[in-house]
Amino acid sequence: MRTASIVIPTRARAAYLEVALRSVMPQAGDIEVVVVCDGPDAQSAAVAARHGARVVTLAAPSGLNAARNAGVAATEGEMIVFLDDDVRVTEGWLEALLSGARRFPDHGVLGGPIRAELEGGPRACGREPAPITTLDLGPLDRDAEVVWGANMAIRRSVFAHVGGFDERLSGRGDEEEWERRFLAAGGRVGYIAGAAVVHRRDRADSRLIRLCRAAYALGRTARANDVRKGTAPATWYELRVLAGCGWHTLRRRCGYGIVMGAHAAGRLAELVSHRRGS
Secondary structure (H helix, E strand, C coil), X not given: CCCEEEEEEECCCHHHHHHHHHHHHHHHCCCEEEEEECCCCHHHHHHHHXXXXXXXXXXXXXXXHHHHHHHHHHCCCCXXXXXXXXXXXXXXXXXXXXXXXXXXXXXXXXXXXXXXXXXXXXXXCCCCCCCCXXXXXXXXXXXXXXXXXXXXXXXXXXXXXHCCCCCCCCCCCHHHHHHHHHHHCCCCEXXXXXXXXXXXXXXXXXXXXXXXXXXXXXXXXXXXXXXXXXXXXXHHHHHHHHHHHHHHHHHHCCHHHHHHXXXXXXXXXXXXXXXXXX
C-alpha cells in the first residue's frame, strides 16, 4: 500500500487548480495525486494531466463530499490527504504533515494552518480576519477539535469505522459532520503547525460583490449546520450580529464588514426559510 495519496476535488475552476498543482507536484514525488472532477470538466482534466495528476470524473455534479468519497475509493494511500482546489501549499507542507502522522500514530485525522490571501479585495480595518476559511491554532502541534477539509489528512483505516462523508451536505459543516462522528467514536484530531496552506481568492473573486455572494450562501449553510448540531442561536442574536456588522462597516470604514453582513443576512434568510418549512 502506498504511504499517502493526495486528493483534490474540483469543479470548473481550472485556473485555481493550476496554482494548486503547481505548488503540490514538486513536493509529491512518488506520492499519487488524484484530481476528482465533480462532473465533466475538460479544462480541469487537461490541467491535471499536464501536471501529471490522475483524473477521476464524476458522471454528474454531485457535491464536494461525493467527490471526496470518490477520491477515497480511487486511491490506495494509507494516509489520504485532502486539499481544496483554491489553495497553494507552502514549502515543506507535505513532509510536515506526513512527519506529524508518524509522530502521532494515535491521531486518525490531521490538519494544518490555513492562511488567507485575497488578491486585491475591499478595504479592511485590520480588526477582522479575511472573509474566507482560515485556521490558526498556534505555533505548536496539538490536539484539535476539528480541522478543515481544505488541508486535512485522514488514515484510510478510519473510514472502515466511521464511514464516508455525508453526500447530502454541502457548504459549512460538510466535513465537520464527519469529524464529529469520528470524535464520537473515540477518535483524535491533530493540528500540525508546520503543514500550512494558503487559501486564495484571485483578483476577480476578491471583488466585494463576489465575496458577498459567497458569504451569503455560506451563511445559509452555516445556519443549517448549527440547526443540525442543535446550537443555532436565537433570532435576536442573529439580528444583533447583523446590526453589529453594519456598525462595524460604518465606524471602521471596513469592506470586510459588508461581507460579514452578507454572511449574517444569509443566516437570517435560512432561519426564516426553516421556520416557513416547519
